Each structure stands twice: as structure tokens, then as C-alpha cells.
Amino acid sequence: MAESHQLRCVGCSTGIAGRAAGADFRCTICGQLYEVVYPWSAPTSSPDGRLPNASALRWLWQERRSSNQAIDQSGVWRFRDLLPILDRPADAVTLREGNTPLYDLPRAAASLGLHFLLAKHQGMNPTGSFKDTGMTAALSVAAERGYQWVACASTGNTSAAMAAYAARAGLRSLVLIPEGKIAWGKLSQAMDYGALTVQVKTDFDGCVHLLAEIIRRLPIYLLNSVNPYRLEGQKTPAFELVEQLDWQVPEHLIVPGGNLANGAALGKGFREMVQLGLIPRSPRISVVQAEGANPLYRAMRENGGHELHPVAAETRASAIRIGNPASWRKSVAMLRETGGWCEQANEQEIALAKAEIGAEGIGCEPASAVTLAGLKKFVAQGKIGSEERVVLFLTGHTLKDPEYTIDYHRNTLLRPYELTAASEPELAHHEALRRSPIVLDADADALLRTLDRHMHEARPLSV
Ligand code: F0G
Numbered sequence: 001m002a003e004s005h006q007l008r009c010v011g012c013s014t015g016i017a018g019r020a021a022g023a024d025f026r027c028t029i030c031g032q033l034y035e036v037v038y039p040w041s042a043p044t045s046s047p048d049g050r051l052p053n054a055s056a057l058r059w060l061w062q063e064r065r066s067s068n069q070a071i072d073q074s075g076v077w078r079f080r081d082l083l084p085i086l087d088r089p090a091d092a093v094t095l096r097e098g099n100t101p102l103y104d105l106p107r108a109a110a111s112l113g114l115h116f117l118l119a120k121h122q123g124m125n126p127t128g129s130f131k132d133t134g135m136t137a138a139l140s141v142a143a144e145r146g147y148q149w150v151a152c153a154s155t156g157n158t159s160a161a162m163a164a165y166a167a168r169a170g171l172r173s174l175v176l177i178p179e180g181k182i183a184w185g186k187l188s189q190a191m192d193y194g195a196l197t198v199q200v201k202t203d204f205d206g207c208v209h210l211l212a213e214i215i216r217r218l219p220i221y222l223l224n225s226v227n228p229y230r231l232e233g234q235k236t237p238a239f240e241l242v243e244q245l246d247w248q249v250p251e252h253l254i255v256p257g258g259n260l261a262n263g264a265a266l267g268k269g270f271r272e273m274v275q276l277g278l279i280p281r282s283p284r285i286s287v288v289q290a291e292g293a294n295p296l297y298r299a300m301r302e303n304g305g306h307e308l309h310p311v312a313a314e315t316r317a318s319a320i321r322i323g324n325p326a327s328w329r330k331s332v333a334m335l336r337e338t339g340g341w342c343e344q345a346n347e348q349e350i351a352l353a354k355a356e357i358g359a360e361g362i363g364c365e366p367a368s369a370v371t372l373a374g375l376k377k378f379v380a381q382g383k384i385g386s387e388e389r390v391v392l393f394l395t396g397h398t399l400k401d402p403e404y405t406i407d408y409h410r411n412t413l414l415r416p417y418e419l420t421a422a423s424e425p426e427l428a429h430h431e432a433l434r435r436s437p438i439v440l441d442a443d444a445d446a447l448l449r450t451l452d453r454h455m456h457e458a459r460p461l462s463v
Helices: 054-064 077-082 106-112 131-144 157-169 184-192 204-217 228-234 236-244 262-275 295-303 328-338 347-359 366-380 402-409 424-433 444-455
Strands: 006-009 015-017 034-037 102-104 117-121 149-153 172-178 196-200 220-222 252-256 284-290 342-345 390-394
Touching (some): 034 228, 054 077, 054 236, 077 236, 106 366, 117 236, 131 157, 131 228, 149 157, 149 204, 157 184, 184 196, 184 402, 228 236, 228 262, 236 262, 252 262, 252 366, 262 328, 284 295, 284 328, 284 366, 342 347, 342 366, 347 402, 366 390
Antiparallel strands (some): 006 015
């Protein structure tokens, strides 16, 4: 049977069969990462007629929405025509991931003077993060190829997703996480789904290093985002997004940056849609990092993205506390291709943006909120105008990291030195948004007095 796809090295362009990749998914010639290519998606080829045309695809994807088949209900496998990576797609390991909502953010839009600001909330996936879309793809490959064990190093969300999908498939999973540096929600998920969970006394980058040793010695399938099949699932929210917008393409998409695979995956999704004539162009995809974990931001400023110098990462947005991102070259290529920018946000800016998204009734985890913090900068820099359509990619659910939120509202999160650079309006906005819990005796009068005070207090909408 002809192979449905190949892996192509993004460094030296060498192509290999899907099953020929080594355990670390690195090119044996130049050491760079692979991406999945199909006959119709190689950079030089045009659609070769074997694929349904654009309007047939649109119709088919819409049609599958009313099906009761598991793979049709999945927001990833519904688009399986553009990720033919399985020999038997009907056996895909799915939790009905994807199908995430697109919410408007009217208050944030008003305060920024934007007419169109939406959030694609990937935290509404089955395990509460965007990782599910990639995990259904790569774990299905692992199951189809007969692996018994899968593993990842993680800042928490990948491990939660991997543990859940492995449990569904009846595979064993090994999770390496930095001890004391991941949010409780995520740690609890890995245990709940039955992973062998190892808290390693190092950071994320140290966990990656350690796991590299292990997969060299044992037949364990690596499910970090160096695995190119992960990105095939993670490109599908691009399809879903434009479908939700009636095939209109927004001008901007803003994503958080950690290990830097996700922006690249979405960029691939948009590129393939352009190649197939589904859309005329890609949005500009911009990446925002936490200031304390900003190696890509530095690389783009200092040398245009030619070289990346790892940093010792430190941020409360623990999902993106990554100093040596594996997919930085893919991310730089995506920024160049789509004309996107890279920004950073400090701890105060992240906390404020997270509270603002929460106050819209949506909520997200701190790492997701860097998107709004970055957007404010793009608007202030005059890079994004009021008529342009912006979509923020919210990557994780607010319940992933309740401790952060509680500390914020109790005003024990930020240290005074972190507030020194904040503007007066920002400080006032923190003040207005904070909702510390009130402890009262079980007394109706006391409750009425409290309520009365709050009923007369004006609540400013935005900075
Ligand atoms: N947002 C959240 C909530 C994440 O969990 C991650 C990455 C990112 C953004 C960044 O995405 O790595 O593709 O640039 N979390 C990984 C993990 C590293 O282990 O869960 P990226």
C-alpha cells in the first residue's frame, strides 16, 4: 500500500517514511525536527487531483457534524482527510476532542478600541487544554504501531492529556514533570488517569533531557511535541476556527509560546488550507511569551531568529516555563511565513489579563492570558488597528491552576517589586477586578450590610 504521508526534515528537507523515524524524532542527518507531508502538501507540489475539492471538503466536514460515529464527533478526526496518518482511522483513540467554542470578549475589545475580538477556547477540550487535539493524533499512531508504553516530559497539560488518551487506549504512560513546578489540577489529572507520574527534581528542560536518555534504551513512544503527529492534531483548530467564521480568515491569531510547537502547528493548518484553495491567505500568527521564559522573544529581537540561546526560565505561568524550546525553528519559520510578531508579557501583565478574561465569564489559565497581554502591546504599538479581526488562542481551562487565581484575588500573588512598572490605570484595574472572598457569621443583617456596600460600588469595565 502506498504511504499516505512522509516525514520531511524542516532543516535539510530529507524525506523518510513515517515509520522510519528514530525514537527521538530527530533527523539523523542534521538533527532537526520532522514535519508530516502529504502528496498535496509538499511545499513545491500543487493539489494533485486525488483530494476532494475545497467545496466538497467543506460540505463533508459539515455533514459529519450530524453523525454519531466517534471519529465524526471528534473535532480533530472530522477533518481526517487532511491528516491521513492512520491506516485505520476508525480505530482512532478519541475523547471527542476539539469542537471548542469561539467566544467574543466585548469588554476587552471595547477597552482596546477593537471591533472584533474573539477567543478560541481550547481549554474546553476533554482534559482542559489544547493538548488533546495533538494527543488524539499521536497517541492513535502509537496504538496503531503496537507500542505498550508512551511517555512525555511536561509542564502539566501534555501529561494530563497523554495520561487520559493512554488510559482510553489501554496503554501505560510515563509522565516526567518538574517537581513543585506544575499546577495542581494537572498533577491530579495524571494520577487520576493512571499514569506512572514521576516528579523530577529539575525543571521542564531537565525532564526533557532525562526522557531523551530513557527512550534511547526502551521501546517507549515519545509524545512530546517533537513528535510530528502531535502537530497534525494541533493544526485542526485552524480548520475549525475558519469554519466557525464561515470561512472568513481573521487578520490576527495570537498564541502563547512555550515549547513553541503550537503556533507552528496552526501555521501548518492555515498553509494547507491555502494550498487546497479553502482560504485565500493565512492570518498573521503572533507568539507571546512570559518575560521570564522568553528565549524566542530575545532571539527575534537580537538576531532575527537565526540563533536561540536557552534561558533559565521563571514564571508563574508554569505551563510555559520553558527555557530551551524544542520547536523554536519551526516557530521562527511560521512567524516569517505569516508575518507574525513575537512579544513578551511580565507577571503583572499576565495576572491582569487573566483576571480580565475571567471577568468576561470565560476564564483561562495564566499561560493562555499572555495572548491578551500581548495584544494590548500590539495595539499600543499601532500594529493592530481597530478594524482588524483578532482571535486569541486560549490554551487551558481556568480550573487547571486554581491556586494562581485564588492567590491573585486574595492579593497574595504579585510581589510589590512586580507592581512597580505597572501604570496607574493597570493598578486601578487590578483593584477593581480583585474579588477576595468575604468571611461572615451566619447572620442576615451582616450579609445585608455587606451586600449594600457592594451594590453601591461602581465596577469599572476596563482600563
Ligand atoms: N499554553 C498552555 C496552557 C500550555 O500547557 C502550553 C504548553 C503552552 C501554552 C505552550 O504551547 O509548548 O506548543 O508553545 N505546555 C506543554 C506541556 C509544554 O507540557 O503541557 P507550546
